[in-house]
Amino acid sequence: MRVTQTMISNNMLRNLGSSYSKLDKYNEQLASGKKISRPSDDPVIAMKGIYYRSDVTQVEQYKRNLSEGYMWIESSDDALDKVTQSLQRMRELAVNGANETNSVSSRQALAAEIKQLITHVGSVANTQVGDKYIFNGLNTTQPPVNMTVNTAADGQISLTGTFPDGTTYNPFNVEVSRGVSVSVNTDPNNMFDQTTLDKLVALHNGLQTNNTTVINNGISDLDSILNNVLTARTKIGATENRIDMIDDRLGTQEIIANRIMSDNEDADIEKVITDLKTQESVHNAALGVGARIIQPSLLDFLR
Template sequence: MRLSLRSMYGGLLLDLEKLTDSLYRYQTQIATGKKYQLPSDAPVEINYALKYRKALADVERYRASIREARSFLKTTEGALDDFKKLIQRAKTLALEGANDVQNPSTRKAIAAEIDGLIQEALALANTQHGDRYVFAGNRPAGYPEGEKPFMLEKETLPNGEIVERVVYHGGQEDLYAGYARGARLLEARNGEEALMASDLFGALIALKNTLAHDNVVDPAKEVEDIQTQIGRLDRVLNHILEERSDLGARLNHLDLKDQLYQELHTTLVGNLGEVEEVDYLEAITRLSARRTAYEAALKATAQTMGLSLVNFL
């Protein structure tokens, strides 16, 4: 088979173009750190990379939801811890008030401090995380001006006696938060079950009234009444501790889920790197080989291009 010089030149130029493209590809890989620049460069790898990136976006969204839920629960946890301290202080004051050495003046002073604890308990019940109330169940926000989930109401009876009670205006259902596909977590307990059912405010108001009235006619009856309120406070404390324990379990669940998602995130990043990121050692070795081949091809082409019939005359 006979080849013309034109066909030979065309073949040499085509080989040089292929080597040039190969050199450019490996140089670009080394410069960018990526195996491909266009979808057509590696369609299979691109498909895997898109799936990994979608999975990473999902995991990051799930972890963001977990962080927000955890922050909300930590705020609730702090409020419950403060409730525990408040109830313990109220019990201490009640025991002091039951002491025989107390007189009407000192008992009224204790009653005034109990009143301060009631106001503090009311503020804790209306604790907010951002603009959301943590003990308002499925109605964490959207209250009219001047209204909160827990409100202290006072009513004056015909005999002049003032009756106090705390009224709950929050949601009647618990609030759940979704943190992953098909998964949700109890985020906020409704205040009726979380606090009102404990008789927290009723016990504190009753203790204050008992101390303030100072039954000098029957001191033994007064001490008995104070002991009754101490028993109520014990039940309140047990209720708060149960709420705190349940919340701790939910926090542990979130921590475990976040750890699992973190490990999945690390795995997905590694998988994405395998299909996207270039192996520098391999790329440099191939670039060096292509450069050597390119230089050899240039020499061969130059020598071939210089040939003509005149050289043999």
């Protein structure tokens, strides 16, 4: 086959174009740090990348869910800690009021403080995380306690609008892993319901009316309510421990998922630099050879 100067020039230009394409590929990998810049570069890497990125995104979402769960748990525990302090203070006042040496006015002064503590317990029941009430199950937009303190002429009080007795408690679940949900709120029954708050009201009224029998019964009621609150706090602690373990596992999963995604997508920078320098040397050599090939002109052939 007869090889002409045009054929040599065309082949040389085609090979130079291919060399430029390789240089562009290595430059792009070096600049982006990725093996591919479009799915057509390697469909297998692109397809796997979709699944790996989905795994990373899921883990990141679960960690965000955990953050919300931590807020609910910590807020609930803090609220019940305030309730515990209030109940313990009420018990101190009740024990003091049960002493027979107290005068009527002294017991009424103790009743005045208990009245304030009852109001405080009602306000703690309406604790919010963001704009959600944490002690009202799934009904997070409505406060569980709308307490109104009614004072009679003799100083006794009554409550209206508190959390109804026997209200069905619907847990607020947070998905913390695939197919795994954790309840992060606390059952308000036996802590903020009408019966419980009425027991506190009875203690107040016993002090107000100087009735030691009611005061002693109120001490027993306070012990029972305190036990309910401590039981709820124990459950909160158990839930928090579980969330901690899930958080540790998600942290490990996130590291693994990111490593797998990196192995699939990220370019080996050392290898890319080596390939780029090699291709630059090959390209420069090709340019030098091409310059010598296309240098002769028609006059050179006529000499």
